[in-house]
């Protein structure tokens with residue numbers, strides 16, 4: 581049966597820990613200049629219906645370094661933009677490429693694509709989940725602080741796709757997640773109900789106090805166009821600052837999937853704070869995506 585990676589819970593906890601560990605091994609090989617090209621002759625097709633910097637660069641570079649090839653199409657420059665059904669597109673792609681990565685708001689479209697695809701499909705971010713980012717975040721925590729099992733993680737801000745994926749990650753990676761969001765912006769209730777490892781709290785201060793990892797995301801993500809001004813007001817008081825981080829544990833880390841909006845969800849100085857791991861986190865998109873592609877395409 582074809583394996584897809586549409587959300588973290590498509591994989592077992594053992595699979596996910598193995599992927600994170602493998603990502604660090606692949607990073608080491610690359611840093612030592614070792615050429616490792618098990619995907620020679622393989623092609624990844626990437627469909628972007630939304631903008632991207634890190635996801636595109638990570639997957640394209642990953643395929644290049646692994647000896648394969650990546651190609652990009654957008655909804656606008658393909659027949660998808662003229663209404664060709666995703667199921668037909670999936671069948672055609674499977675005749676020509678070895679895996680597909682899709683970024684689009686509608687998670688259901690990615691599920692429909694995957695259901696019709698005989699090659700692995702990867703969720704490159706939808707309005708519901710961003711599982712690839714979580715692989716990089718978990719790798720970064722593991723490399724900096726070791727095992728995340730039993731740690732406390734604080735998510736402050738919008739309970740959107742990143743927060744939903746953190747709720748799933750809490751159960752699978754075995755950490756406790758405290759979530760501070762304004763009323764009406766909590767992550768999906770069904771995801772929260774499915775785990776004892778994630779809970780809503782009343783304030784950013786309560787979420788962050790004693791936490792080992794503090795995470796946030798932008799207040800207006802792709803899909804929130806036109807809501808920016810209203811959201812600035814709603815999320816007032818949810819900015820992550822060095823002073824807020826001072827409430828966390830002494831060796832706490834800060835992560836943000838980027839792009840960041842200084843002066844909104846983070847203070848202007850936060851990315852320069854020694855507790856910020858955001859550049860490493862972004863770089864680990866490459867290594868964790870290599871581990872994912874190796875696993876999906878080679879089964880190891």
Ligand code: CP
Nearest residue numbers: 632633634635837838
């Ligand atoms: N974090 C992330 O997914 O970045 P991009 O939107 O630039 O791909």
